[in-house]
Amino acid sequence: MAIEANPAKSRATVSESNRSRILKHLYHNGISSRAQIAKALDLTPAAITKITARLIEAGVIEETGDIEGSKNRRSIGLELDTARFRIIGIKFARSLVQIGVFDLCGNALSLENLPTVYDDTIDDTIAIIHERITQLLADDPSIVAVGMAVPGPYLRNEGRTAVVSSMQGWRRINFIKEFSTAFRVPVFTEQDARAGALAHYLFDPAVHTEANLSYYLLGEGVGLGVIDNGRLINGYLGAATEIGHISIDVNGRSCDCGNVGCLERYCSTPAIHDMLIEDGEVVPGAAAMTHTDAVRALFAKAREGDERAREMIREIGRYVGYGCVTIFNGFNPRHIIIGDIVAEAGPLLLDEVRRTVDERSIPELNETTSITLSTLSADAAVSGAAAVAVTQFLEHPSMFFDVS
Amino acid sequence: MAIEANPAKSRATVSESNRSRILKHLYHNGISSRAQIAKALDLTPAAITKITARLIEAGVIEETGDIEGSKNRRSIGLELDTARFRIIGIKFARSLVQIGVFDLCGNALSLENLPTVYDDTIDDTIAIIHERITQLLADDPSIVAVGMAVPGPYLRNEGRTAVVSSMQGWRRINFIKEFSTAFRVPVFTEQDARAGALAHYLFDPAVHTEANLSYYLLGEGVGLGVIDNGRLINGYLGAATEIGHISIDVNGRSCDCGNVGCLERYCSTPAIHDMLIEDGEVVPGAAAMTHTDAVRALFAKAREGDERAREMIREIGRYVGYGCVTIFNGFNPRHIIIGDIVAEAGPLLLDEVRRTVDERSIPELNETTSITLSTLSADAAVSGAAAVAVTQFLEHPSMFFDVS
Structure with missing residues (x-):
């Protein structure tokens, strides 16, 4: 049941909306004729001709050879070449930052991990990110946007994170002030798991036509992104x-957020790391490792058949x-x-x-609900950071190109 | 971030969409001139003239006297008379059924409670509901729809409830088959708390412009309806x-739904009733009462200053x-x-x-989040049942009137 308010639309936003609808049609359906687009979007042929002419002029779409039209008539195809535009995607976690370059379909052209971040190296990390983005943009003129995925709760209008349990330092960073106008291309920021949901919605052939999906991020934090009836919650x-x-036990473990029994306190990598340090045997020397390394050592042990490691994974799975x-x-x-690091435990966890x-x-x-492990080639939050920007590219084309 | 798919719209749905937008504009803004509507909705004056002519012909809207237009020019006003159309709203709970007649603004013109429902009187109740609706429709030709609010989880496409913890009997009832084509007017069904959210969204002057609100139903069940960015989740x-x-304690009380520690097991009226029977002192004879009567007796005791009753309400409040x-x-x-019965505990609970x-x-x-008790004059789920139908009336006018 749609109960949306009626925003007063200006004529400019109506044109932008039609441009966006045409780009989205080409993104999701591939090469299409003007007549096919007109029919699918209920726009007049004249409107299609006008809007597509400007998109061609701006270099956003191009004409291909003849394609088969209706009634066997040949007609010219239009194409949005998804390999021609590139996006930088950056995933921030408590101690991990990943930077990748993606095409519009989420294929990773490059992917790098920055050095592990500690509370006192956040400023250095921010400086490195500026440098890397600047370099990537200088090297590749086809990059049209930067997408960022940050741990939630992310206060989108303020541009900062409300709580990052294990690493308070990030709360000082205002992502909007720090990055939004620093480069020749626009920068978009989204909560990490929501970015992951967008990645699956746009890039995952197994689910991308589904309007109801969620991405459950189990890494240094535990997060969730939900697309309900085609829209992010x-x-x-x-x-x-x-x-x-969200508490799973109102009498349970305390969390830095103020709540008691937060799920994150039981199955994030820091929580599993604590479990390994307390255990002391399954992963010897866990205390000296990073969260990720300790957790991966546990998973390796389980794959070797260690019964105690397998039992710990089953406990995490519960x-x-x-x-x-x-x-x-x-x-x-x-x-x-x-998805994310904890998902690397594989079938034993999923079972x-x-x-x-x-x-x-x-x-x-x-x-009626399927539960699966992410099979995207890159981590869903880093390709999701790109998906955030791809969504904006399709939604607000005039931010990226002069189409007036 | 809107990422909706692009449904291929037919011309008929475009016209219906514009009719709906005009009706919603008049519903939310009151008397407006054609020029004001054209401006607000970015429609051409010709389109407005054509659509409003048909709506006038169909008797849905009417012309009023001159109103003040822009540049001090007088122009004719158009009005959707929200008192002229009526809606039957029906709220189903485990043992309570309420039937009301409402205008389009949610004002109750009549309201009645059916006899308490037990597992073996469900069929009788269904028969009474058929009778009452038929009678109300015969008496009042201005009734244009019936809205129903049923306990969740309500499987909307199937038309039945998945689980009703304390009263399995309702699961047999298929609301769609039972009611949808039984009367001269259409019938719409929604989960009860979602209906309550719609009631506040449409009828509550304190919040009705807010696109992010939730109605937290604490009655024979515990439910929630959420409007996120103007849309129901x-x-x-x-x-x-x-x-x-949703579990608040994975090691807690078992629930009929299969889960453990469900919130409903701690603060619904059946849960409070159990607490009173176990206590045996605060409300003597609680075991022989209905859930509602026992809970109301507790609240009355607390209002008289009984400290043990007040402590129980504080426990429920937690x-x-x-x-x-x-x-x-x-x-x-x-x-x-x-809202609902538990909210009758008032400020002691809310504090x-x-x-x-x-x-x-x-x-x-x-x-940034306000928490208040519902102040609608009728229970939000029963006026919400009407709000479900009002939403359809505004969204799909051609279901109610011949406007072709």
Whole structure:
């Protein structure tokens, strides 16, 4: 049931909206004739001719050879060449920053990890990011935007993160002030798991036509992005769908956010790292490792058949499963796609997640919801950072090209 | 960020969309001239003239006297008379059914409670509902639709409820088959708390321009309806935002839905009733009462100053508050409006809710989210049942009138 308000649209926004609809049609459907576009979008042939002429002039789309039209008539095809435009995607986590260059379909052309970030090296990391972006933009004129994915809760209008449990230093960083006007191309920022949901929506052939999907990020934080009926759930400040701070036990472990029993305190990499340090045996020397290295050592041990390591993964899987049950009852998506470092545990984890969900979820929801591990070639949040910018490119073309 | 798919619109749906936009403009803004509407909606004067002529012909809107236009020119006003069309709203709960007649602004013209429903009287209740609707429609030709609000999780495409914890009998009822074509007017059904959110969105002067609000239903069940950025969150099957079945304690009380620690097991009227029976003192004879009567007896005792009754309400308030913290982190609304029977506990409950939220929520969310008790004159779910139909009336006018 759509109950949207009626924003008073100016004529300029109507033209922009039609430009956007044409670009999205070409993005999702590939080469199409003007007549096909006119029919699909219920626009007049005259309007199509006018708008596409300007997009061709601006170099955004181009004419291809003849294609098969209706009634066997040949007509000229139009194409948005998704390899011609490139996007920088950057994923921020507590201690990890990844930078990649992607085409409009989310294919990674390059991908690099910056040095591990500590509370006292955040300023250095910010300086390196500026440098790398500047260099990439200088080297490649086809880059048209930068997308950034940051840990939630991300206050989108303010440009900063509300709480980053294990690393308060990032809260000082205002992403909008720091980056938005620093480069020759626009910069867009989104909460990381929401970026991951966009990545699957735009780039994942297995689910990209699904209007109800969620990306469940299990890494240095625990996050969630939900696309409900084709739209991201954002909340008033952009802080909705923060599954990591939803309590699964009101008498449980305390969290820096103020809440008690936050899911993040049970199945993020810092929580698993704590578990390994306390255990002391499964991963010897865990205390001296980074969160990621310690967790990967656990997963390696489990793959070697170590029963205690396997039992720990099953315990983590139960908590991940409790989170899935909350996602079922909170958001009722069609797909839950699990990604980030904890997902590297693979089928052993996923089996326990599914067992927990089988026990605790409403049968009708269990029957109709798939739970899978992300199979995107790059991490969904870093390709998702690019997806955030691709979405803007398709939604607001006049920000990127002179189409007047 | 809107990432909606591009449904191929037919010309007929474009006209319907413009009719709907004009009706919604008149509904939300009152008497307006054709020129004002044209400007606000970016439609041509010719289109406005054509569409409004048909709406006048169909008796949906009418011309009023001259109104002040721009540049001091007088022009004719158009009006959607919100008192001229009426809607039947029906709220189903486990044991309570309420039927009301409302105008388009949610004012109750009549309101009645049916006899308490038990598992073995459901069929009788269904028969009474058919009778009452038929009678009301015969008596009042201005009734144009019936709206129904049913406990969630409501599987909207199937037309039935997935789980009704304390009363499995309702699961047999297929609301679509039972009612949708039984009367001379269309029937629309929605999950009860979602209907309550729509009631506040359309009928509550305090919040109705807010695009981010939630209605938190605390009655025989615990439910939630969320409007995010002007749209209801539904989920794939219509079973999203089921706060009552989100666990607050994965080691807690079992629920009929399969989950453990469901919020509903701690602060619904059946849960409070259990608490009173176990206590045995605060409300003597509670075991022989209905849930509602027992809970109201507790509230009356607290108002008389009984300290043990007041402490029980504070305990309930803490659980309601845990639910609010989950709503903050799950949906980040601008307003949480608490309604239904448990809200009758009043300020004592609300104070404890706010204290809990102050302790456990992310500060930025706490500062920007209001939590209040519903002040609609009729229960939000029964006026919400009407709001469900009003939304359809404004969204799909051609279902109600011949406007071709």
